[in-house]
Amino acid sequence: MRETDLKDALIEEGLRANRRHFFGHSLRGIGAIALTGLLNKASSADERTLASNNGPGFAPGQPGPTHFPAKAKRVIYLCQSGAPSQIDTFDYKPSLDKLDGQELPDSIRQGQRLTGMTSGQKSFPIAKSFVKFRQYGKSGQWISDLLPHHGKIADDICIVKSMYTEAINHDPAITFFQTGHQQPGRPCLGSWISYGLGSESADLPAFVVLLDKNSDKQAQPLYARLWGSAFLPSNHQGVKLRSIGDPVLYLKDPTKASVEDRRRLFDRLAELNQIRQAQVGDPEIQTRIAAYEMAYRMQMSVPDLTDVSSEPESTFDLYGADAKQPGTHAANCLLARRLVERGVRFVQIYHRGWDHHGNLPGRHPLIAKEVDQGSAALIQDLRQRGLLEDTLVVWGGEFGRTAYKQGGGDKYGRDHHPRCFSIWLAGGGIRGGSSYGQTDDWCYNIVDRETHGVHVHDLNATILHLLGFDHRRLSYRFQGLDYRLTGVEEHRPVKEIIA
Numbered sequence: 144m145r146e147t148d149l150k151d152a153l154i155e156e157g158l159r160a161n162r163r164h165f166f167g168h169s170l171r172g173i174g175a176i177a178l179t180g181l182l183n184k185a186s187s188a189d190e191r192t193l194a195s196n197n198g199p200g201f202a203p204g205q206p207g208p209t210h211f212p213a214k215a216k217r218v219i220y221l222c223q224s225g226a227p228s229q230i231d232t233f234d235y236k237p238s239l240d241k242l243d244g245q246e247l248p249d250s251i252r253q254g255q256r257l258t259g260m261t262s263g264q265k266s267f268p269i270a271k272s273f274v275k276f277r278q279y280g281k282s283g284q285w286i287s288d289l290l291p292h293h294g295k296i297a298d299d300i301c302i303v304k305s306m307y308t309e310a311i312n313h314d315p316a317i318t319f320f321q322t323g324h325q326q327p328g329r330p331c332l333g334s335w336i337s338y339g340l341g342s343e344s345a346d347l348p349a350f351v352v353l354l355d356k357n358s359d360k361q362a363q364p365l366y367a368r369l370w371g372s373a374f375l376p377s378n379h380q381g382v383k384l385r386s387i388g389d390p391v392l393y394l395k396d397p398t399k400a401s402v403e404d405r406r407r408l409f410d411r412l413a414e415l416n417q418i419r420q421a422q423v424g425d426p427e428i429q430t431r432i433a434a435y436e437m438a439y440r441m442q443m444s445v446p447d448l449t450d451v452s453s454e455p456e457s458t459f460d461l462y463g464a465d466a467k468q469p470g471t472h473a474a475n476c477l478l479a480r481r482l483v484e485r486g487v488r489f490v491q492i493y494h495r496g497w498d499h500h501g502n503l504p505g506r507h508p509l510i511a512k513e514v515d516q517g518s519a520a521l522i523q524d525l526r527q528r529g530l531l532e533d534t535l536v537v538w539g540g541e542f543g544r545t546a547y548k549q550g551g552g553d554k555y556g557r558d559h560h561p562r563c564f565s566i567w568l569a570g571g572g573i574r575g576g577s578s579y580g581q582t583d584d585w586c587y588n589i590v591d592r593e594t595h596g597v598h599v600h601d602l603n604a605t606i607l608h609l610l611g612f613d614h615r616r617l618s619y620r621f622q623g624l625d626y627r628l629t630g631v632e633e634h635r636p637v638k639e640i641i642a
Contacts, residue, residue: 209339209340209610209611209612210611210612210613210616210617211611211613212611213533213609213611214533214571214572214609214610214611214641215533215534215535215570215571215572215609215610216343216488216534216571216610217343217483217487217488217489217490217533217534217571218333218336218489218490218535218571218606218610219479219483219489219492219521219534219535219537220332220333220489220491220492220536221476221494221518221521221536221537221538221539222317222320222321222491222492222493222494222539222540222541223494223497223514223538223539223540224313224317224362224363224365224493224494224495224496224498224540224541225313225359225362225363225495225496225497225499225540225541226313226316226497226498226540226541226542226543226544226559226564227497227507227510227511227543227544228499228503228507228543228544228557229304229543229544229563229565229582229586230272230544230546230557230586231272231274231289231503231507231544232286232287232289232290232511232565233285233287233302233304233565234304234564234565234582234586235285235287236271236272236582236586238584239269239270239271239272239546239584239585239586240271242269242271242584242585243270243271244268244269245268246267246268246269247269247546247547247585251583251587251588252267252587253588255562256311258311258312260549260558261545261558264549267545267547267548268547268548269546270546270547270548270557272287273503273504274287274288274289275287275288276288277294279293279294279295279297280294280297280298280576281298281576282297282298282577283297284297284302284576284578289507289508289512289515290511290519291515292516292518292519292520293515293518293519295523296519296522296523297576298575299526299569299570299575299576300522300538300567300568300569300573300575300576301567301568301573301574301575301576301577301578301579302565302566302567302577302578302579303566303567303578303597303602303637303640304563304565304578304579304580304582305563305579305580305581305582305589305590305595305596305597306539306543306563306564306565306566306580306599307561307562307564307589307592307596307597307598307599308320308561308598308599310325310541310542310561311542311559311561313363313498313541313559316541316542316559316561317363317369318368318369319541319599320599321369321370322369322373322628323599323600323603323627323628323630324630327366327368328368328373329373329626330371330372330373330374330375330379330619330626331368331369331370331371331372331381332603332606332628333350333352333381333489333491334350334370334372334373334375334379334380334381335375335379335607335617336349336350336488336489336606336607336610337349337350337372337378337379337488337489338372338375338379338617339610339617340488340610341488342487342488343486343487343488344485344486344487347445347448347482347485347486347487348381348382348487349379349487349488349489350379350381350487350488350491351383351384351482351487351489351490352370352382352383352384352490352491352492352493353383353384353386353475353490353491353492353493354383354386354470354475354495355470355471355472355475355492355493355494355495355496355514356386356470356471358496358509358510359495359497359498359506359509359510362495362496362498363495363496363497363498364495365493365495369493370383370491374619374621374622374626375619376427377427381489381491384445384449386469386470386474386475387469387470390445390448390449416428448478448482448485449469449478451466451467451474451477451478458477458524461520461524462474462476462477462516462517462520462521463516463517463520465513465516465517466517466520471513471517472492472494472513472517472518473516473517473520474517475492475517476492476518477517477520477524479492479521480521480525480528480530483525483530483534484528484530494510494513494514496513497510499556499557500549500550500556500558501549501550501555501556502554502555502556503544503555503556503557504553504554504555505554518538521536522570525570526570530570532570532571533571534570534571535568535570535571535572535573535606535609535610536568536570536571537566537567537568537602538566538567538568538569539565539566539567540564540566542560542561542564543559543560543561543562543563543564543565544557544558544560544564545557545558545559545560545587546560546585560587562587562588562589563582563586563587563588563589568640571609572609572641572642573640574639574640575642579595579597579637579640580595580596580597581595597637598634600629600630600634601635601637602637603628604634604636604637605636605637605641607628607629607636608636608641609636609641614627614628614629614634615627
């Protein structure tokens with residue numbers, strides 16, 4: 144068969160054969176002797192690419208290698224979508240008591256871009272924190288009264304007060320945090336970790352997503368692309384567990400077929416897919432086979448995972464009564480602990496109620512109460528079970544809030560502020576009972592940003608470092624480019640916060 148005939152046949156059948164598969168079939172009909180030398184070179188290069196692109200730990204239950212010994216084996220990310228006010232949670236600023244009501248000086252603002260929501264304001268009066276702060280633990284961490292349960296984990300967490308980002312609006316900002324890029328279309332952090340580490344569990348996905356119930360009328364929207372794998376193999380995308388009805392759609396077999404019949408069905412499907420794989424060489428077929436197998440296993444494992452009735456009453460004393468109500472933050476934190484116990488690598492929890500441009504003193508306390516006990520209980524629970532040492536927990540939003548008021552009166556809000564804000568990390572090699580970075584007296588800029596500022600890419604580089612990866616070397620070739628989570632700029636893990 145001539146090479147052109149082979150190409151026409153492939154196009155006609157709608158096949159997307161990879162290069163190695165195409166050359167392999169071409170050998171039968173075109174200058175085999177001349178092509179052999181070229182094929183050997185292409186083959187070795189392709190094998191290197193495929194070894195990289197499939198990612199280590201591709202098979203379920205088979206962890207992959209890392210670049211160096213890891214301090215953490217897994218991550219739980221508590222994303223506070225909408226952006227908590229650092230001034231009213233973790234960045235204690237008694238200096239604002241004296242500055243309260245004063246106009247923000249141009250020398251402090253330094254021409255920072257404003258959102259459309261406050262760009263029309265004629266004045267920018269400073270608003271001190273509406274809540275008191277207290278010191279907790281042996282470390283004396285300052286934490287606001289909005290989060291009293293966090294006082295119990297003061298010596299476990301490291302509060303990073305010098306975070307900054309490039310985005311000023313919610314969608315690009317949360318996309319930037321989750322994927323390393325403000326534009327959609329890149330793999331998220333959880334997918335990169337699944338790609339790099341593989342799975343420790345044969346019965347559950349490596350990456351699971353949980354959404355807290357929406358209690359705020361102006362809660363931020365979320366999109367499935369935030370936990371998507373983009374151009375990484377699709378088995379690395381996050382699997383969302385629902386809080387209403389079956390945790391996963393079609394978890395229960397509507398045909399009521401026996402376990403043996405379902406097993407035979409999946410086996411026959413796998414055989415058919417293997418035949419198709421041999422014909423066309425599409426690597427996504429292997430992902431499809433793995434997805435069918437995982438679906439079968441999840442029919443057995445997920446009901447046990449989500450049934451918390453076996454938990455002792457002491458667990459619900461720790462997490463609070465909300466932990467018995469599926470979809471609450473406390474329930475999702477408890478479920479996150481049960482997931483990592485079973486070998487899940489990355490658990491993403493989204494709470495999306497922190498966007499308070501008005502009546503911040505009235506609304507922030509309600510949202511803080513929803514997440515306070517569950518978040519703190521998760522750290523205590525992991526510590527009691529010996530899991531905190533190698534489980535990294537991250538808590539924070541996509542940017543911070545302004546020190547000046549948005550609107551006036553007692554029901555003022557705070558606008559978006561990407562220039563400085565706070566998050567915390569715990570476990571997995573983090574130096575507990577510490578804080579890193581400092582903001583100025585106006586809580587508007589980072590002191591010594593060049594040396595102590597933590598960019599979003601720096602944070603993600605730190606997370607990958609704790610998991611045993613050099614962020615510059617964990618990459619994936621797509622359309623001729625080597626992509627990585629942390630982009631091409633020079634960034635670094637923040638080793639000062641690592642124990």
